[in-house]
Amino acid sequence: MELTDTHTHLYYLYGTPELASQMQRCFDNGVKYCLLPNVNSESIPKVLGTIAAYPNNCFAMMGLHPCDVKANYRQELLPIEQAISKNKIYGIGEIGIDLHWDKTTLPLQQEAFRIQTGWAKEARLPVSIHCRNAFDELFELLEEVQDGRLTGVLHCFTGNTEQAKRAIDLGLHLGIGGVVTYKNAGLDKVVTELDLRHLVLETDAPYLAPVPHRGKKNESSYLLDIAQKIADLHGIAVETVATTTTENAKRIFGI
Template sequence: MEFTDTHTHLYYSYGTPELASQMQRCFDSGVKYCLLPNVDSDSIAKVLGTVAAYPDNCFAMMGLHPCDVKADYQQQLNLIEQAISTNKIYGIGEIGVDLHWDKTTLPLQQDAFRIQTGWAKDAGLPVSIHCRNAFDELFELLEEVQDGRLTGVLHCFTGTIAQAQRAVGLGLHLGIGGVLTYKNAGLDTVVSQLDLQHIVLETDAPYLAPVPHRGKKNESSYLPYIAQKVADLHGMSVDTIAAITTKNAKRVFAI
């Protein structure tokens, strides 16, 4: 049984003994592959260092997180683009739109999104998209930039079935994480209706730990809890969910 965590920041532990401990717990839990989304220029070295330490298991993505799109975003993008040009990466991310913390940066976030989806399309790479309190704005952007070449994952999907179908129609897979296990989140009613060919699993570690670890620091080794919930909703074995979602992840990210 092999699981794939399509979105984890476990590289935050790079340079500490905790990274090796986390990776060993991944292996013990059957989590074999981890996709590492960059967030800004400062985290590039940690992503690349983690990949160098675990080249058969960890795969880099590069992008500027929408919450890190500030006045200097062009400089940040230049640094990230330089890293892309000199390193093997498997996706552009974490990119997107976030209007939870700061709505005033929306025009900057939109510009950064257009630039980075352009990189992805030109390089034939998938994107990993963050969206918080911004589905309308994100879908408007996606409809603008989708020319048949854009692929990827709408990370940490927590929307409605209509929003899920719209995302799939725009060429995206849905990243399902720990929120699925939360009692009153309502995501279970959506996931139960989704074709499994359209979903991948993720933890977003160290955030959004699944039950029974909710409220604690998340890690990629907890991915089987999410897989088990998907299995329960679809009346399948967790082994089958692991196989389907890993196959989906390998197809999306070409790992």
């Protein structure tokens, strides 16, 4: 069985013994591939160092996280753009819109999103999109920039069925993580209505650990618990979930 974590920040552990420990637990649980979304200029060396240590298992994405979009965002984008030009990159991310922490930066976030989706389309790379408290704003932007060339994943999807179908219609797959295992989140009901061909798996480690690890730091090896939950919801074998979602991830990201 091969599982693919399409969104994990395990590179935060680069330079520590815990990275090797977590990677071994990934292998033990069938998690073979990990996509690493960059968040700002400071995280670039950690992403690149991790993929150098695990070149057959870890794959880099480069982008500026919306929470890191500040007044100087154009300067912050420069080293990210340079990293894209100098390294093998499998996606543009983590990009998006976040109105949970700071609504005042929305115009800056929107412009950063336009720039980075432009990179993605020009380079024929998928995007990994973060959206928090901003579905309406995000969909408006996606309708603006989608010209048939934009592909990728709406990561950590926690919306309703209507929002899921709208994202799919806009050319995106949905990244399903630990929230699907939360009793009162409602995501389980949405996932039950979705065909697996539209889904990929993710942990967003070290955040949003799935049940039975909720409340602890998340890690990519816990992807197996997410896959098992989706298998239970669809009444199919976990191996089928692993195979289908990994095939989706390979097709999207070209790994």
